[in-house]
Amino acid sequence: MRYSRQEIFSKIGKKGQEILLDSRIAIIGLGAIGSVCAELLTRAGIGNLIIVDRDLIELSNLQRQSLYDEDGVGKSKAIQAKEKLSKINSGINIKAFPNDLNFENINEIIGKVDLVLDCTDNLDTRFLINEYSLKKNIPWIYGGAIEDRGFVLLIKPGKFCFRCIFNEASNLDTCDTIGVLNTITHSIASIQVNEAIKYLLNEDYEGELIKFDIWNNELKKFKVKRKENCLVCKGNFEYLNGKKGANIIKFCSSGNYQIRNGNIDLNKIKSRLINIGKTDDLGYCLRFNNMFIFKDRTLIKAKSEEEAKSLYSKYIGN
Amino acid sequence: MKVNVFIERERKDVEIELKDNSTVKDLLKILKINPVTVITTINDEVITEDYKLNDKDKIEIHSVVSGG
Numbered sequence: 001m002r003y004s005r006q007e008i009f010s011k012i013g014k015k016g017q018e019i020l021l022d023s024r025i026a027i028i029g030l031g032a033i034g035s036v037c038a039e040l041l042t043r044a045g046i047g048n049l050i051i052v053d054r055d056l057i058e059l060s061n062l063q064r065q066s067l068y069d070e071d072g073v074g075k076s077k078a079i080q081a082k083e084k085l086s087k088i089n090s091g092i093n094i095k096a097f098p099n100d101l102n103f104e105n106i107n108e109i110i111g112k113v114d115l116v117l118d119c120t121d122n123l124d125t126r127f128l129i130n131e132y133s134l135k136k137n138i139p140w141i142y143g144g145a146i147e148d149r150g151f152v153l154l155i156k157p158g159k160f161c162f163r164c165i166f167n168e169a170s171n172l173d174t175c176d177t178i179g180v181l182n183t184i185t186h187s188i189a190s191i192q193v194n195e196a197i198k199y200l201l202n203e204d205y206e207g208e209l210i211k212f213d214i215w216n217n218e219l220k221k222f223k224v225k226r227k228e229n230c231l232v233c234k235g236n237f238e239y240l241n242g243k244k245g246a247n248i249i250k251f252c253s254s255g256n257y258q259i260r261n262g263n264i265d266l267n268k269i270k271s272r273l274i275n276i277g278k279t280d281d282l283g284y285c286l287r288f289n290n291m292f293i294f295k296d297r298t299l300i301k302a303k304s305e306e307e308a309k310s311l312y313s314k315y316i317g318n
Numbered sequence: 319m320k321v322n323v324f325i326e327r328e329r330k331d332v333e334i335e336l337k338d339n340s341t342v343k344d345l346l347k348i349l350k351i352n353p354v355t356v357i358t359t360i361n362d363e364v365i366t367e368d369y370k371l372n373d374k375d376k377i378e379i380h381s382v383v384s385g386g
Binding site for chain 2: 029031032033034118119120121122123126143144145146149150151165166167168169172173174175180185209211213216220221222223224225227317318
């Protein structure tokens with residue numbers, strides 16, 4: 001009865017529903033895209049979900065992260081999501097991890113799944129998922145959104161990988177610096193979940209990079225090819241081996257964390273931050289909230305490594 | 319040679335004059351766009367920085383989207 005509307009839908013049917021109930025998906029990131037993916041997959045009856053997020057719920061999340069409410073502000077997204085999802089569908093298994101996904105815990109957290117949904121807010125974690133996916137032969141779906149547009153791409157190991165298209169980049173625009181509409185994050189999550197269901201059912205999933213611009217109602221698809229000299233496709237897994245990734249150090253005495261920036265453009269960062277809060281230019285660095293941003297590193301006063309990484313992703317962008 | 323470029327972020331079309339055998343990298347340098355922050359496409363296909371451009375090519379430049 002619960003899944004009757006999917007079972008009578010010709011492209012799923014009773015058999016398809018059984019496959020979904022038998023499936024196992026990991027959702028990495030439970031923000032604007034991830035929380036919607038988690039709700040849709042829960043309602044659709046994906047039998048086993050692993051949900052992961054290092055963040056706490058903030059008031060500014062409620063504009064688009066429809067799984068959470070005011071009572072949850074200050075609490076773990078992963079834990080709050082599990083609580084809500086279990087009330088929506090008590091018939092599926094949900095494992096929640098309020099953790100920062102990294103090279104040391106990725107195997108333990110994701111393990112063997114049919115599919116990974118990337119709903120993170122930074123490239124570093126995507127590079128890690130990409131390498132894990134290649135190593136373990138697990139397909140994954142990249143999903144990202146900002147302002148009024150977003151991308152979705154299903155990556156099946158062997159054809160091409162995320163690094164065939166995306167390079168390491170620092171100080172990209174983030175939702176915290178230039179904003180995002182709740183309509184685009186919900187749309188991107190819907191496309192992502194739709195591709196996930198099609199893949200699980202062995203239907204023809206979309207193998208192209210999907211771009212949706214909701215303000216202009218434009219949907220485009222781009223073919224992707226393997227990059228000839230892609231080192232990751234050749235098995236060079238620097239993120240999975242811990243050689244690369246967010247380089248973070250805790251300064252015990254001050255409660256500060258230091259994150260290496262690479263080599264960022266302070267003027268560009270300043271012009272973005274100045275629009276969202278008090279930003280002091282001290283000449284050698286910028287001061288913004290609890291952050292001191294230097295060209296090569298950022299010092300962040302935070303309660304935990306997770307919080308420091310989260311603030312970094314939000315305001316500096318990686 | 320001349321190529322037509324659509325810059326998605328600004329939603330504008332520009333015509334750029336390039337030397338023969340120019341690549342995507344050369345084009346982005348002229349436009350002062352950091353290559354790692356964008357995805358470049360031609361004929362609805364993602365192309366790499368070393369892709370050699372031809373006269374009258376229609377190129378689109380899309381910003382990398384990292385938010386989630």
